[in-house]
Amino acid sequence: MTGGAAPQPGGAFAVAGESAAGRAAGGAPDADPGGSGGNLSADERCGNGALEPGEACDDGGNVNRDGCSSVCTFESLTIALESKGHCSDSEQLVLIDLAELLRARHHAAYLVDASSLDTASELRNFDVVVLGGVRSNCASSSVTDNDLDAFDPLIPDFLLGGGGIVASGWVLWGPYLDHSPNIAAALPTVRSDDTMSGPLVTPVPGSAFISRFPFQPFEVNKYAACAGGSKPGADRIINVGMRDCGAIWQRGKGRAAFVGPLFTEPYLYENQSLLDGSQPGSIELIVRLVEWAGGFY
Ligand SMILES: [Ca+2]
Ligand SMILES: [Ca+2]
16 A cells, blocks of 8 residues: 555645646656756756656656655556456456556556455555446356445445545446445445436536546547436536536545546446547546546645
8 A cells, every 4th residue: 555545735636836747748857947957956856847867757846646756756556457357358458458557657557356355454455446346247247246245345444544446337327236335325426227328528617626637528439327427525527418427526535436438347348449549538537537546636
């Protein structure tokens, strides 16, 4: 556990004044605005936006918990992508893609079976759990065979203690959560038996999260599982058409997100295009959300 518990003083979105560019490029520097790095001490050089000897990164600021620390080292989260080992690779392409995206940002991302998350100590090995959810047991299509059940009772303590959870896709659809009431309660979106619509996913103006991390609209080429809308107090972040389709909120020291269209489930969908690099907006959204759930920003 690398400390996903630590919330930022002053609220979830208190960080200001840093360039996301250096971080997003994996530490590639912004131009040195003054061109005077050679005459500065190490303390002065870190945070000037220019990558210099001895710095792993420089995001142009001195704020911690945003991927590049105040001493210009990378900050890493430990992330579980809940999956099933016996699923075929093709069924897990979305998770494999997401793991690679997170590793490229210097995080430790693992595909893990739900049985590796079903004790409190196992769960605490991770800063963030991305819920595989319904039909994660690929051998079964039964609605009662839901991997989330394995660790559902542990979710309240995990979340209140500073853990993060990110859910998407069918997790909040209809009968699938009957056995996972704690996860249903922990997520910022209500469950629903409703169907879904598409295709364009757009950022919600006025969202605190979106104001910091706007994304390019992207298309869901099949389903957008929007569930039943945001709960009171949640920060509503995405729409599909005019429909509320994703939100985030803080619970205790922890953070939870639901984004219907992203489908971070080990299940075959054309929606894999959301994470295969063809649509930058969806990648930016999910990576920032996982980092936010882990206590960044
Ligand atoms: Ca520097
Ligand atoms: Ca920083």
